Amino acid sequence: MTANGWLQIGIFSLLILALTKPLGVYMVRVFDGSLRWLAPVERIIYRVSGVDPREDQHWTRYTVSMLVFSAASMLLTYAVLRLQHVLPLNPQGLGAVPSRQAFETAASFTTNTNWQSYAGETTMSYLSQMTQLTFHNFASAATGIALAMALVRGIVRRSAGTLGNFWVDLVRGTLYLLLPLSMVLALLLAQQGVIQNVSHYVTATTVEGVKQVLAMGPVASQEAIKNLGTNGGGFFNANAAHPFENPTPFTNLLEMVAILAIPSALTYTYGRMARNQRHGWAIWAAMYVLLFAGLSTTYRAEARGNPIHAAEGVDVAASNTNPGGNMEGKEVRFGIPNSALFATVTTATSCGAVNSMHDSFTPLGGMVPMVNIQLGEVVFGGTGAGLYGMIVMVILTVFIAGLMVGRTPEYLGKKIEAREVQMAMLYVLVFAGAILILSAVAAVTPAGLKGLNNAGPHGLSEILYAFSSTAANNGSAFGGLTGSTYFYNTLLGVNTLIGRFAMHVPMLALAGFLAEKRIVPESAGTFPVTTPLFVALLIGVILIVGALTFFPALSLGPVVEHFLMHAGRVF
């Protein structure tokens, strides 16, 4: 580990901290409707689509709106991918996407997962990339934020039972928040060298006289929203490791800030809406502590490098002129610290973009991304998804604290009773169940094992990572696993849908139940949710829930591999 590496990590952390309040305040104004500069556009959209923007929806109606929209947009994407060979904007003449792959991709992008079982440059036409994948990057991110707003309204409102209007949240999140930010970010990225065109691929004749085909495309516009919306689906197979997606250390910094900005700022938005800013910061603190703990672990593991490779002659000591450490799957321009930081940020949030190949990380370095995902994407988490996931954890924490002192727990003036805890537990169990059951199925079937790129415990890690990543709607991978088979396309596609919608419904029900409640005044028995004690307890609950669920599986994968690596065993 180098001083410069820590300095870069420090700068990144300060940027996130500095953005949290201004962006958080802006989002309050986006979602309470006070921002009006695009009102004419909004009015046209509502009129054409038959939406009454003043309608305040009951939680069941809000849920149905969200589900019907997701279904409609998923069907459209499936259709376009299947028909891209007869549609325009396909200069390379790429064929139709095979049916299972089209299903998996449509499910994956609708759910903000963006797991890619395909290689963009040889599979997707520009029309598919722009009108479907870029569109879903916006829509799924706006949906996530809308749901977080619904839950927050449920907590804040008294005796209401309504959660706002899904259509308005969706439109306003897209128009006021995601589009302007993406536009600015796309231009910055392009200035640094991210490409943006709809040209034919360029055939170069290299200095040594060999043909090299350079893939082209409208990359900057997609790259911007891919990170801002914590989507993570790359234009190219190599994702943000590809120099046309992420050409310089500065674009790398911009992309990492873009990934974390909205999830971080939402904690401020929440504090403001709940009229308890210190609670918002307490949640932020818990998230940052977990982020930093993971980051330090990965950075340390990757900087120490691989003892097997060191024994063969690799110099793993970093200096000003040698990146050192474990450089397999990493780019020289990013080096070890920026690869470790990106890997932590992209998995703590549900982004899943990668600037280095997690599959080739050291066992502990690669375990942190996996654990980040398995904690339920609450360490900042996805746009919106992170906040509502975290609030579920807060409710469990308050409930457990209440049990300890033997009182009915209350949270921000709302009594937490059996129904609410049942919904919170359902949310936690669906997630763990989907990951562990499907991983087990893949680990014992020939079709599941055929997709592996690595033998030994690392093979199990590949399977476990795949199902964790898709259930948590992350989308990053231990990329050696061949996901483009019938088996994996089907199971992973289904898993993304479970991980999104089977968790959304209990979450929205929880929001609805809370919205119906009266506010009870704070008393001496109320557990304060703004103190360091609360932060510590919250972190404890997150880690215990995650560890109890996944430690047995992790010990058979990365943990045992760590010891085998130090014993010099290879497979």
Added chain:
Amino acid sequence: MLRNQLRPAIVLTLLLCVITGLIYPGIVTGLVQLLFPHQAQGSLVTTNGRVIGSTLIGQRFDAAKYFHPRPSAAGAGYDDTLSGGTNLGPTSAKLADTLIAGAIDTVVRDDGGRRGAIPSDMVTSSGSGLDPDISPDNAHLQVARVARARGMGAGAVQAIVDRHTERRQFGLLGERRVNVLELNLALDSAQASAGATAQR
């Protein structure tokens, strides 16, 4: 309840698809083509009107007189239509005993590299398989071979390497690095102009 939700679902899907999938990328394409046309098309390098590559995308160099890029898992090496890494894990026998051990043997044989002092980027594949850069230590280790193959002094070659060693961006971001394509082009043009001077 479902029926009156269908219209907004379908219409908003189409509307947002047009706004975010056509209008937004269209505006960005227009602006970027206007403001940064060179970057928009891939930062291409041309000599005599022929495209020889992109400064951002690594390309293969096999001849002894050129600096070599890192090993690549993109297709047969630096295939820009098949970007990606090896995705081999830390206990992979193929990675340790074949790829890295083989790359180290080559460095020891061709460049006189000493086991234990091989720069980590020199024998590992990048994530994209298209890494345009190598570390300064990696370049330094290749100087003797390149100088020998070109009949140049090692000092002269190292001076060109130093000139093309990029600092950290803004003095602190990323790693110090050398762009292989730019370095090799600079070597060729330095030798061409030296040859021209000698002929005169």
